[in-house]
Amino acid sequence: MAYRQIINKVLRRLREDTVDADWIGSLSENSEVDSYAQLIGDFINETKVSVEDAWQWSSLRSVVSISTIANTSLYAITGAIDRTKVLQVIDNTNNLQLKQMSDSSFYKFKFTGSQASNAPIAFRLTGTSIEFYPTPDAVIDIKIHLVLPQNDLTTADEILTAPELPIVLGAYSLALAERGEDGGTGDNPALVRFNSTLSDAITQDQNRTIDETVWYAS
Numbered sequence: 001m002a003y004r005q006i007i008n009k010v011l012r013r014l015r016e017d018t019v020d021a022d023w024i025g026s027l028s029e030n031s032e033v034d035s036y037a038q039l040i041g042d043f044i045n046e047t048k049v050s051v052e053d054a055w056q057w058s059s060l061r062s063v064v065s066i067s068t069i070a071n072t073s074l075y076a077i078t079g080a081i082d083r084t085k086v087l088q089v090i091d092n093t094n095n096l097q098l099k100q101m102s103d104s105s106f107y108k109f110k111f112t113g114s115q116a117s118n119a120p121i122a123f124r125l126t127g128t129s130i131e132f133y134p135t136p137d138a139v140i141d142i143k144i145h146l147v148l149p150q151n152d153l154t155t156a157d158e159i160l161t162a163p164e165l166p167i168v169l170g171a172y173s174l175a176l177a178e179r180g181e182d183g184g185t186g187d188n189p190a191l192v193r194f195n196s197t198l199s200d201a202i203t204q205d206q207n208r209t210i211d212e213t214v215w216y217a218s
Contacts, residue, residue, distance in 0.1 A: 004022055
């Protein structure tokens with residue numbers, strides 16, 4: 001669903017006038033959209049962050065490739081932001097899944113004893129970059145399976161990739177809290193509805209990712 005449609009779903013719940021036409025460019029920079037609709041747009045983006053961070057949504061998953069360079073250990077992850085979650089790192093050249101290491105373990109192995117470049121067996125994450133151990137000794141095709149949250153919605157026709165209903169209800173709850181009792185649904189019942197809907201959406205998405213929430217004794 002497009003950004004303008006989501007804003008209008010929240011506005012209708014608030015019994016406010018909807019945005020009748022797409023705006024040009026960014027919502028926050030467009031004087032043709034009134035300030036209250038822009039505020040609802042901010043609430044939608046704020047709720048979107050909460051929903052995206054609540055679960056490893058299948059709709060936000062993708063695979064990024066990195067081709068290593070001999071004697072270079074640190075690489076930027078294309079498209080990553082500070083909320084990106086890395087699920088798997090696979091050495092596609094040598095058919096090996098790399099293990100994530102803590103910083104302390106990584107530095108222990110990296111800076112003690114004699115070091116030699118080789119095919120990586122482990123990695124650490126630093127911001128939006130990834131560092132391999134040992135340092136790659138050749139060109140290796142690395143596949144990174146990750147959850148990549150969407151940037152803030154700005155344009156009218158931008159399509160939301162996270163679940164829609166929890167975001168609509170979450171933004172509605174924030175709007176009620178911002179202006180106080182609405183003469184209808186108070187902010188607390190609306191927040192309960194948001195949390196319930198989010199929980200249901202997570203449960204539904206778990207069924208698309210088999211065994212990821214099943215733990216076995218080792």
